[in-house]
Amino acid sequence: MTRKEMTNGRPDTAKVLVTENLTMQFGGVVAVDKLNVVVHEGEIVALIGPNGAGKTTAFNVITGVYTPTNGRVRLFDRIIAENRPRGKMKALYKGDDAGQYKDDVVLTPDKITKLGVARTFQNIRLFKSLSVFENVLIAHHTNLKAGVLRATFGLNRKEEKDMHEKSMELLSIVGLDHLADEVSGSLPYGMQRRLEIARALATEPKLLLLDEPAAGMNPQETLDLMAFIRDIKDRFGLTIFMIEHHMNLVMGISDRIYVIDFGRQIAEGTPVEIQANPDVIRAYLGVDE
């Protein structure tokens, strides 16, 4: 049973993730400025931009690490973040659309993960002193049904056994099953990246956010990663939203691309359109004046 079959019956599943005028302002610095992104089910969408453009900040807002200053984030038909400038921010806010969003919805990252969003981190954040296997096993805790007492006295043996089996299965999918007992911090870089993806998959997400999955990889490893991302997308019926710098990877794998520069969205389109877009070329290469 794939997850795709389970989600097909739901209404309005076409749009998995929608951000509306998403703005994140730290003091006087606008890190993300009116980001409007739509990610449809089954798509691979990339978010690109020069260093410091606000890509990771956008991810942090979507996953609940930050509360947006203004704007709204929807996951399927549910609002997972909504806010408007308040308190001190009212005076500081630089946008012109303040007050449009009346509700305030603040979900902590763990709640958003439970709703089906998993992520990886730009600078890998594994549970370093724990084993490879434990890293994946821990992520299954999200969907644990047993309470503390039941779990402590081992009364959820079947659930526990399922978790172990699923973890081992995930490890074999990402090709790390032979290293299950190794300390995760001792793995080579590329394997740590794979493990982080496996750990994210263990939370059984519908939307997977990858923050620079190919960082520090050579061209061959990047190609492998591309195939790997396609493979897990099909196998788990995922929708993927990723930040990436490797243009080969981005152009080769994405259905659509959003480009941001200094927090502002400057282009949107298919890889071919983006490659021809003068604004994008200007942002990446600079202009002669």
Next chain:
Amino acid sequence: MKKNFPASVRLTLSLIAAVGVFFLLFWLEGQRTEQGMLISILQKSVILSIAAVSMNLLTGFTGLFSLGQAGFMAIGAYVTGLIAMPVSSVDNVFYVSGMADGLRSFKESLSVLPTPLLITLALLAGGLIAAIFAALVGIPVLRLKSDYLAIATLGFSEIVRAIIAAPQLDRITNGSYGLKAIPGFDSGGGRGSLLIPFGVAVACITFIVLLIRSSYGRAFKAIREDEIAAEAMGIGLFKHKQLAFIISSFFTAISGGLLAMFMRSIDARAFQVTLTYDILLIVVIGGIGSITGSIVGAFLVTFAKEWWLRFFDQPLVINGFKVPLLRTGFRMVVFSIFLMLIVLFYRKGLMGNREFSWYRLLSWPARIGRRKKSLPSGDEEALK
């Protein structure tokens, strides 16, 4: 895979050891007059080991550095003491201002229960009340991190102590006069002075070990390793920190209750910050993140402090020559040096974050032999 014996061998060895310890304790109880000192040190060690393991659950496994142990032990001790104290001694103990009427009638209604049941109930009540306090205090305090959490919990612990000693509570806690006539472990009539504290400790520590091995324990470890990643994996930080804090406080209070039964008479001064430091010391010496380390540490520290180093406190004269330095209090100097040596040579405490394993214990002599033979370039990894 770590090297180890097959499960059946380990189980057999553990069973033999458990039966051995049981009979040893049973025999010791019969020798109460000759072995009084040993018995009371064993009691104290095992009581502190519960507190140390509970602290390790927080510090070593969840990464929460809390210094509120003395406060929760005080709650446990006072609740246990108040409930377990026989109604007949109330007037003697509360001779200054008397006991509050409500509390007295509550105690009178409980006095129909047989003593063992009453004591069990008293210990559990102590744990539960401490757990409720932990839940309330945890709401603001657990949002803090590392040192700040330590200071906030330390403050809580001092507040508890001050409130207990406050004259306004004279009719409940007997203020600065403290509680007396708390039944001891042997009050049931039978042999219990060792078997009761050891039994309670085994139950408490087993629960904590099982908890750590469960999915919740893994979630605790994830929080210790990386809070941001743990949260991104769907582990609710507040919920799990709160859970660890409540469970740890529950068992800390049980340990406090046992301490009250051990001391027979308690007052607020017994629960100063130094008590927390004693437990912290045990956890650090044993190894932060090792349950067996905390247990070994509790016995080692208590035995060294209370017994093995006693002779340093007595003046010693050899052939008319009075050995210098040996006088009351010198024991603590030697004890401190001993602690420094342990920390210098075992940076992560005696056990690090490893647990007891029969294989490591039994292969110890062999490993020492090998270590001598190996070249200075040393294959450290192979030794592990």
